[in-house]
Amino acid sequence: MLWAKLKAIGDTSDAEYKKASAAIAAWTDSVDVFEKDFVTRNPNSLASGMFLYLITDKIRIQDLEELYNNLGDEVKQLPVLARLPSRIEAKKRSVIGSAAPVFYHE
Numbered sequence: 423m424l425w426a427k428l429k430a431i432g433d434t435s436d437a438e439y440k441k442a443s444a445a446i447a448a449w450t451d452s453v454d455v456f457e458k459d460f461v462t463r464n465p466n467s468l469a470s471g472m473f474l475y476l477i478t479d480k481i482r483i484q485d486l487e488e489l490y491n492n493l494g495d496e497v498k499q500l501p502v503l504a505r506l507p508s509r510i511e512a513k514k515r516s517v518i519g520s521a522a523p524v525f526y527h528e
Contacts, residue, residue, distance in 0.1 A: 483514055
């Protein structure tokens with residue numbers, strides 16, 4: 423309903439547009455918090471693996487790594503998480519403030 427309201431208003435400078443946009447952002451944030459909390463509280467649930475996959479790019483790398491490391495072995499075997507350890511390592515190397523990767527040019 424809020425998305426339809428945004429589309430109907432159209433004008434991003436309109437006060438109602440801004441209000442609806444803020445409501446969508448708040449709802450999205452609450453979903454992300456729920457998913458992160460669920461993973462923390464239910465490390466052996468297969469749903470935790472799916473939730474972690476969904477929030478991978480929305481949380482700090484330290485939190486992502488901790489949540490992944492705390493998952494049960496069966497959850498870590500989910501195909502959707504197969505590349506997550508390598509993504510975590512790549513993200514750790516590209517964190518702001520870390521050394522930039524070396525590029526070679528011949």
